[in-house]
Amino acid sequence: MAKKIVIDPVTRIEGHARITIHMNDKNEVDDAQFHVTQFRGFEKLSEGRPFREMPSLMARICGICPVSHLVASAKACDELLAVRIPPTAARLREVVNLGQLVQSHALSFFHLSSPDLLLGMDSDPARRNIIGVLEEYPDLARAGIRLRQFGQQIIERLAGKRIHPAWIVPGGVSAPLSREALQQIQSEIPEMIEMTQKVLEWFRPTLGNFRDEIRTFASEPTMWMGLVTPQNTLAHYDGMLKLVAADGTVVNPAIPPASYQSFIGEAVEPYSFLKTPYYLPMGYPEGVYRVGPLARLNIVDSCGTPLADAEHARFKELPLEERHSSFHYHYTRLIEILYGIERISELLNDPEITSTHVFANAQANSYEGVGISEAPRGTLLHHYRIDDNGLIIWANLIIATGNNNLAMNRGVTQVAKAYVKGKDVKEGMLNRVEAVIRTFDPCLSCSTHAVGQMPMQVEIYDAGGDMVRELRR
Amino acid sequence: MTLRVLIVGYGNTLRGDDGFGVIAAQRLAQMLRGVDVIDAHQLLPEMAHTISQYDYVFFVDAAAAGVPGTFAYSRLEPVVEDEAAFSHNVTPARLLLAARTLYGHQPEAELCMVAAASFEFSEELTPVVSQAVPLVVAYVVGRIKSLNAVAGK
Numbered sequence: 322m323a324k325k326i327v328i329d330p331v332t333r334i335e336g337h338a339r340i341t342i343h344m345n346d347k348n349e350v351d352d353a354q355f356h357v358t359q360f361r362g363f364e365k366l367s368e369g370r371p372f373r374e375m376p377s378l379m380a381r382i383c384g385i386c387p388v389s390h391l392v393a394s395a396k397a398c399d400e401l402l403a404v405r406i407p408p409t410a411a412r413l414r415e416v417v418n419l420g421q422l423v424q425s426h427a428l429s430f431f432h433l434s435s436p437d438l439l440l441g442m443d444s445d446p447a448r449r450n451i452i453g454v455l456e457e458y459p460d461l462a463r464a465g466i467r468l469r470q471f472g473q474q475i476i477e478r479l480a481g482k483r484i485h486p487a488w489i490v491p492g493g494v495s496a497p498l499s500r501e502a503l504q505q506i507q508s509e510i511p512e513m514i515e516m517t518q519k520v521l522e523w524f525r526p527t528l529g530n531f532r533d534e535i536r537t538f539a540s541e542p543t544m545w546m547g548l549v550t551p552q553n554t555l556a557h558y559d560g561m562l563k564l565v566a567a568d569g570t571v572v573n574p575a576i577p578p579a580s581y582q583s584f585i586g587e588a589v590e591p592y593s594f595l596k597t598p599y600y601l602p603m604g605y606p607e608g609v610y611r612v613g614p615l616a617r618l619n620i621v622d623s624c625g626t627p628l629a630d631a632e633h634a635r636f637k638e639l640p641l642e643e644r645h646s647s648f649h650y651h652y653t654r655l656i657e658i659l660y661g662i663e664r665i666s667e668l669l670n671d672p673e674i675t676s677t678h679v680f681a682n683a684q685a686n687s688y689e690g691v692g693i694s695e696a697p698r699g700t701l702l703h704h705y706r707i708d709d710n711g712l713i714i715w716a717n718l719i720i721a722t723g724n725n726n727l728a729m730n731r732g733v734t735q736v737a738k739a740y741v742k743g744k745d746v747k748e749g750m751l752n753r754v755e756a757v758i759r760t761f762d763p764c765l766s767c768s769t770h771a772v773g774q775m776p777m778q779v780e781i782y783d784a785g786g787d788m789v790r791e792l793r794r
Numbered sequence: 795m796t797l798r799v800l801i802v803g804y805g806n807t808l809r810g811d812d813g814f815g816v817i818a819a820q821r822l823a824q825m826l827r828g829v830d831v832i833d834a835h836q837l838l839p840e841m842a843h844t845i846s847q848y849d850y851v852f853f854v855d856a857a858a859a860g861v862p863g864t865f866a867y868s869r870l871e872p873v874v875e876d877e878a879a880f881s882h883n884v885t886p887a888r889l890l891l892a893a894r895t896l897y898g899h900q901p902e903a904e905l906c907m908v909a910a911a912s913f914e915f916s917e918e919l920t921p922v923v924s925q926a927v928p929l930v931v932a933y934v935v936g937r938i939k940s941l942n943a944v945a946g947k
Contacts, residue, residue: 384835432839451839452888455895463896470840 398491400690424472431465539732612699860909
């Protein structure tokens with residue numbers, strides 16, 4: 322008799338979601354789906370608002386990555402002003418965007434995924450949490466706390482507060498960087514680099530313990546997308562969109578952000594509130610692509626900073642087939658932390674970094690603006706249209722996590738088929754189905770309100786709709 | 795000897811009485827010298843490092859249960875209440891555990907809570923919870939004096 326297994330909610334991700342696994346009469350997995358069960362609707366509620374409010378308003382989309390939305394939104398508003406912001410303002414925006422990257426990646430790797438990586442996918446769920454990590458791997462736990470603190474303090478020192486800062490504004494930033502804040506950040510960089518290198522030295526050899534997960538965790542080849550510099554290095558603040566095919570050939574080397582609608586379509590599925598972007602020329606659902614750290618490191622020639630370049634070269638030594646595994650989001654997240662710290666250091670060493678010329682004053686000069694940046698989880702796009710009074714008449718947001726929606730759905734099906742078998746569904750099997758989602762580090766808070774926390778619940782139904790088994794934790 | 799004392803008031807000031815901890819902490823920051831005060835939207839993992847550097851920590855928060863406006867305080871112990879992730883769900887007890895485990899020092903701590911009347915959208919406390927702010931402030935100020943008196947003997 323056919324069955325349906327429901328994992329609700331998926332734990333250790335940002336936001337709420339559930340997974341359903343459909344099984345056939347032979348107790349084999351037929352299909353699986355990733356459902357985002359919340360709705361926020363910022364695209365509609367922004368209509369009628371003055372465009373200058375948009376960065377602050379959009380930052381409220383998420384308490385984890387408000388800076389990412391501030392950056393993309395402010396860039397869209399710069400387009401509405403039709404100004405080129407002062408170079409120091411652009412550098413400071415990049416610094417704070419990278420501070421966000423470091424803290425977010427640290428949160429994902431150390432706080433959300435390390436219990437699986439350190440304690441094991443099949444370990445006792447009562448111990449497989451951050452408390453277990455604190456007790457058994459205190460050095461790594463301290464590194465996670467310190468790296469997150471470093472990123473958060475960069476945001477606080479530049480933007481005034483850690484959550485929902487209003488420092489990034491259309492036309493630049495609202496205040497220059499103080500010399501005191503500059504020196505504080507610079508003084509901490511050597512410690513952060515050393516700490517990240519130690520974590521990489523520890524993590525790299527452990528990959529051998531996860532051969533099965535690397536083989537089965539959303540490892541089916543897809544296209545990659547991300548921003549790159551003209552030198553084909555990492556570009557988190559500004560650049561051109563690059564698309565690379567699953568076999569490594571370049572599909573589009575430099576798509577101007579303003580023409581994204583010629584290349585990206587957006588589909589809607591009845592089972593999820595998360596939109597499903599796809600590569601328009603290939604159609605839906607064939608046009609699946611991935612974004613985020615794994616995509617970024619797969620499409621660039623190098624990172625652009627020396628230590629991260631060396632680590633990126635090691636990553637590129639892996640066979641292309643293996644570099645398609647979403648399990649390597651973890652590895653590439655660590656490499657990007659290293660890059661982020663190095664790049665912050667470079668930007669802060671610019672002699673003009675404390676310049677007070679950080680704002681370009683202008684009125685709206687254009688009816689339409691597109692802002693694009695790389696959020697920790699991938700390419701983030703804000704697109705606004707305004708009327709003669711500067712009021713928003715239309716907004717479109719393509720959130721980083723949404724870009725990965727097709728790949729996440731394929732991933733849960735792949736890993737469910739590999740691990741969920743027979744009548745006796747073990748907790749470790751279901752944890753892997755959740756863990757494949759965690760590799761993407763989806764930020765569902767970007768499209769939902771996350772209030773409260775439910776226990777994990779798994780229900781197994783027969784074809785008649787009767788629950789035949791229930792697991793809770 | 796003067797104790798190193800930290801006050802951590804936390805909550806969402808856009809959700810009515812949930813902002814109680816922040817408002818009480820800000821009031822205490824205006825009144826007290828030699829005491830560090832943090833007002834925060836929520837507790838964060840990195841606060842484990844911060845609190846490990848103090849002798850005594852007061853956590854000030856709103857309570858979802860209880861008769862609105864009533865004040866209760868309790869000593870805190872470093873325990874694991876459940877197994878949820880250490881990101882959205884940081885609690886004072888978890889921070890104490892992390893401080894002890896990772897940084898080798900767990901401060902004495904207590905939790906001061908006032909039962910909320912409303913968590914609806916508002917930037918102001920309800921009258922009944924607002925009236926509790928001076929009570930909690932007076933309690934914390936008096937408690938710090940007595941703690942320092944004992945420590946100085």
